[in-house]
Amino acid sequence: MRAATTEVSQPSQAALSRRWFFNRKVVPILFVLPILLVNVTVVLGPSIGSIYFSLTEWNGIGLAKFIGLANFQAILTDKQYFHAFQNNLTWLLFFLTIPIALALLAASMIAPMRKGGLFFRALLFIPFILPSVITASIWKDLLQIDTGLGALAAKMGLPGLNIAYFGNLQTSLLSAAFVDNWHWWGFLMVLFLTAMQSVPTELYDAARIDGANRWNEFLHVTLPGISPTLVFMLLMTGIWSFLAFDYVWILTQGGPAGSSELLSVLVFKHAFQRFEAGYAAAIGLTMSFFAAIIISIFQILRKRGWEI
Amino acid sequence: MRHKISSRRTNSLLPNYVIVMLLVVFAIGPLIILLFNSVKSPSDAGQNLLGFPREIVWSNFPRAWTIGLFGTTVPNSLILMGGTVAGTLSLGGMAAYSIAKLKMPGAGLLTMYMLVSSSLPVQLFLVPLFFMWRKLDLVNNLFGLIIIYVATNAPFAIFLLRAYMVQIPNDFEDAARVDGAGEWGVFSHVVVPLSWPAFLTVGLVVSLNVWNEFLLASVFLTKQELFTVVTSYYSFSSAYSGRDWGLTSAGAVIMIAPLLILFLFLQRRFIEGLTQGGLKG
Numbered sequence: 324m325r326a327a328t329t330e331v332s333q334p335s336q337a338a339l340s341r342r343w344f345f346n347r348k349v350v351p352i353l354f355v356l357p358i359l360l361v362n363v364t365v366v367l368g369p370s371i372g373s374i375y376f377s378l379t380e381w382n383g384i385g386l387a388k389f390i391g392l393a394n395f396q397a398i399l400t401d402k403q404y405f406h407a408f409q410n411n412l413t414w415l416l417f418f419l420t421i422p423i424a425l426a427l428l429a430a431s432m433i434a435p436m437r438k439g440g441l442f443f444r445a446l447l448f449i450p451f452i453l454p455s456v457i458t459a460s461i462w463k464d465l466l467q468i469d470t471g472l473g474a475l476a477a478k479m480g481l482p483g484l485n486i487a488y489f490g491n492l493q494t495s496l497l498s499a500a501f502v503d504n505w506h507w508w509g510f511l512m513v514l515f516l517t518a519m520q521s522v523p524t525e526l527y528d529a530a531r532i533d534g535a536n537r538w539n540e541f542l543h544v545t546l547p548g549i550s551p552t553l554v555f556m557l558l559m560t561g562i563w564s565f566l567a568f569d570y571v572w573i574l575t576q577g578g579p580a581g582s583s584e585l586l587s588v589l590v591f592k593h594a595f596q597r598f599e600a601g602y603a604a605a606i607g608l609t610m611s612f613f614a615a616i617i618i619s620i621f622q623i624l625r626k627r628g629w630e631i
Numbered sequence: 632m633r634h635k636i637s638s639r640r641t642n643s644l645l646p647n648y649v650i651v652m653l654l655v656v657f658a659i660g661p662l663i664i665l666l667f668n669s670v671k672s673p674s675d676a677g678q679n680l681l682g683f684p685r686e687i688v689w690s691n692f693p694r695a696w697t698i699g700l701f702g703t704t705v706p707n708s709l710i711l712m713g714g715t716v717a718g719t720l721s722l723g724g725m726a727a728y729s730i731a732k733l734k735m736p737g738a739g740l741l742t743m744y745m746l747v748s749s750s751l752p753v754q755l756f757l758v759p760l761f762f763m764w765r766k767l768d769l770v771n772n773l774f775g776l777i778i779i780y781v782a783t784n785a786p787f788a789i790f791l792l793r794a795y796m797v798q799i800p801n802d803f804e805d806a807a808r809v810d811g812a813g814e815w816g817v818f819s820h821v822v823v824p825l826s827w828p829a830f831l832t833v834g835l836v837v838s839l840n841v842w843n844e845f846l847l848a849s850v851f852l853t854k855q856e857l858f859t860v861v862t863s864y865y866s867f868s869s870a871y872s873g874r875d876w877g878l879t880s881a882g883a884v885i886m887i888a889p890l891l892i893l894f895l896f897l898q899r900r901f902i903e904g905l906t907q908g909g910l911k912g
Binding site: 346347348350351352354355357358359361362364365366367368369370372373376383384425428429432433435436439443444445446447448449450451452453454455456457460461462463464465467470471472475505509510513514517537562565566568569572573586587590591594595600603604606607608610611614618 | 650736783850886
């Protein structure tokens with residue numbers, strides 16, 4: 324390209340090198356600058372701001388008063404925070420087991436199919452594309468105490484299931500997790516299915532010749548074959564579990580009596596209902612801290628040679 | 632011998648189909664019930680929430696459209712969607728082009744930054760962002776929310792577009808450059824037309840993200856005339872749920888019907904785009 328320009332106009336050496344510098348160094352940066360500016364303004368700047376505001380007492384409107392680490396000291400003795408943190412751990416445990424098991428089951432059932440595999444994959448994926456408000460309202464209806472699935476079970480001779488799932492101290496958190504999972508597991512299934520389909524079929528043939536049954540095949544061929552995807556999704560689940568918000572907020576708003584409160588819900592309430600923006604920023608910062616711990620576990624495993 | 636193995640294999644797939652069918656009932660059953668409920672009268676739904684409709688009441692749909700304020704919320708959501716898709720595709724596409732094709736100095740650093748930024752939780756930057764946006768008069772402003780959506784969708788868009796552009800042979804661009812095109816010309820007349828499948832995938836995923844987004848929309852748009860379909864449905868369904876199931880179900884069907892129809896036609900692109908986004912983000 325430069326050769327072509329020289330032949331035509333023969334500009335001076337200095338002009339050429341200025342032009343080269345502009346094309347090679349400035350133009351590429353001009354192309355990324357707009358999106359970088361937008362992202363820094365929306366994500367990075369306020370994230371750094373959060374670090375500052377977490378050290379202040381601030382109602383969100385007036386001036387922020389610097390109070391050092393007082394917010395973090397308050398967190399240490401905040402019973403609501405501790406309770407929400409425990410709920411986040413329950414949430415994490417739920418999402419590390421139930422959706423993974425369901426997705427593994429479905430993917431390993433669909434993977435060997437020669438007919439209908441794509442069709443089932445699409446059907447099971449559909450809940451993932453629905454908005455959270457719709458998913459929540461569908462299940463609120465289905466779990467109605469006197470006309471929903473619980474009532475149906477009671478009518479068919481299974482008493483005890485017709486309870487107010489979202490209004491009960493013991494069940495509110497797990498019910499919200501159940502609804503979130505209904506929308507979520509199909510996504511995991513597709514990821515696992517894609518991974519399973521790239522496991523070489525010779526491995527299955529070899530296992531079969533060795534007399535392996537289906538369970539052995541799953542344990543010794545499928546699971547090792549998809550382990551990079553599996554471990555990666557376990558770690559992502561770990562990160563996302565600390566950020567979960569939509570379903571709990573829409574279904575229970577953290578209630579009743581804080582029984583389904585998550586850290587994200589506390590941030591929301593402190594910032595926008597109790598006007599304690601500084602304290603909210605401090606809670607948000609601890610949430611990122613938990614996510615960062617999980618990311619570092621991920622990095623350590625990688626350094627140890629895990630294929631993630 | 633080989634024949635025997637494969638025939639044994641097809642026979643033994645029957646339990647697979649049974650189990651998958653049960654899972655399909657779990658995944659799709661609730662949607663079928665929603666569809667049934669959307670044409671039930673209030674008394675029918677009240678007594679018979681899980682069964683077939685006894686009579687079909689189409690009027691739930693026009694009622695839900697009016698009471699659910701879809702006449703104002705659908706345009707709002709479409710504006711947000713259009714603006715975000717346009718912003719993300721143009722600005723993200725430019726950045727992807729620079730990283731993939733122009734050997735941008737510091738490309739590795741930028742990719743790293745985008746990775747980090749895509750894994751930062753909304754709760755971390757939400758509070759300062761809200762108060763900054765309020766100072767700038769960008770709260771209760773569709774354009775203000777579009778900027779936020781462009782920023783949060785950018786990392787995914789850049790990763791996916793870059794991955795596609797890297798595969799385009801350089802010969803095409805070089806030919807255009809020899810013909811005297813500048814980088815902008817190469818980008819808009821050569822690389823963008825060649826990468827349209829990736830742009831389409833990103834556009835679909837971003838549209839879906841915006842249409843479904845709840846947390847940011849409920850924080851940044853608090854005036855009723857600016858509600859999106861999702862935030863408006865949230866207040867609509869809490870007002871009518873338990874009283875008029877036909878009405879809320881019809882509203883839900885209005886909201887998800889376009890999604891399901893699009894998904895039906897473009898399901899592979901949807902699934903691939905969304906799962907790639909999940910893996911990267």
